[in-house]
Amino acid sequence: xxxxxxxxxxxxxxxxxxxxxxxxxxxxxxxxxxxxxxxxxxxxxxxxxxxxxxxxxxxxxxxxxxxxxxxxxxxxxxxxxxxxxxxxxxxxxxxxxxxxxxxxxxxxxxxxxxxxxxxxxxxxxxxxxxxxxxxxxxxxxxxxxxxxxxxxxxxxxxxxxxxxxxxxxxxxxxxxxxxxxxxxxxxxxxxxxxxxxxxxxxxxxxxxxxxxxxxxxxxxxxxxxxxxxx
Numbered sequence: 001x002x003x004x005x006x007x008x009x010x011x012x013x014x015x016x017x018x019x020x021x022x023x024x025x026x027x028x029x030x031x032x033x034x035x036x037x038x039x040x041x042x043x044x045x046x047x048x049x050x051x052x053x054x055x056x057x058x059x060x061x062x063x064x065x066x067x068x069x070x071x072x073x074x075x076x077x078x079x080x081x082x083x084x085x086x087x088x089x090x091x092x093x094x095x096x097x098x099x100x101x102x103x104x105x106x107x108x109x110x111x112x113x114x115x116x117x118x119x120x121x122x123x124x125x126x127x128x129x130x131x132x133x134x135x136x137x138x139x140x141x142x143x144x145x146x147x148x149x150x151x152x153x154x155x156x157x158x159x160x161x162x163x164x165x166x167x168x169x170x171x172x173x174x175x176x177x178x179x180x181x182x183x184x185x186x187x188x189x190x191x192x193x194x195x196x197x198x199x200x201x202x203x204x205x206x207x208x209x210x211x212x213x214x215x216x217x218x219x220x221x222x223x224x225x226x227x228x229x230x
C-alpha cells in the first residue's frame with residue numbers, strides 16, 4: 001500500500017502538472033496545489049438545478065413532518081449515531097426521520113431502541129428522491145466524520161430547510177459560509193454542541209436568503225464555467 005501510494009502520486013504529478021484543472025471542492029484544491037506547482041487550478045463547486053429540485057417535490061405525497069432529518073448513507077463515516085444522540089439530548093419533543101440505508105442500519109436501529117426513541121424516529125430507508133421528505137423537515141442534520149461538498153446540504157438550503165452540520169470539511173464550511181448560515185456550523189465531533197444547535201435552529205430559525213440559494217444554484221456554476229471561455 002505504501003509503494004502504491006508513492007507510485008500513483010508520481011504518475012498523478014507527471015500526468016497533470018502544468019495542466020488546467022477544475023476541482024469541485026476546496027479540499028481537493030488544497031491537496032493538489034502543493035503537488036502540482038505548474039498547474040493552473042481553480043475551484044468551482046457543484047451546483048443544484050433548483051427548478052428540477054422544486055418540481056420533484058410533488059413526486060411523492062408526504063403527509064408526515066419532522067423536526068430533524070438525516071439524509072445519507074447509513075455508514076460509519078456518516079456517524080448517524082451522533083445525529084441520534086444529539087436529537088435525544090436536544091430537548092425537542094417532535095420527531096426525527098432517517099433517509100438512507102447502509103451497513104450500519106442494524107446498529108442504528110439498536111441505538112434507536114437503546115435511546116428509547118422508537119416512537120419518535122422514523123427509519124424511512126433508501127428513497128429515489130429525498131426532496132419530498134426533506135421539505136417536510138425543519139432541520140437537516142449532517143453529522144459526518146468527513147465530507148466533500150455534500151449535495152444534500154445544498155439541496156436542503158435551496159428547499160428552505162435549515163441545516164446543522166459538523167464543520168468537517170472546507171466544502172461544508174463553504175456551503176454554510178454566509179454569516180446567517182454559520183449558525184448551523186458545529187465544531188466536528190462535538191455531540192453536545194450539535195444537540196444545542198439543533199434545538200436553537202428549530203426553535204429560533206435563521207434566515208436563508210435568495211442570495212444564499214443563488215450561490216448554490218446550477219446557474220451560478222454555469223456562469224463560472226462560461227467565464228472560463230475567452
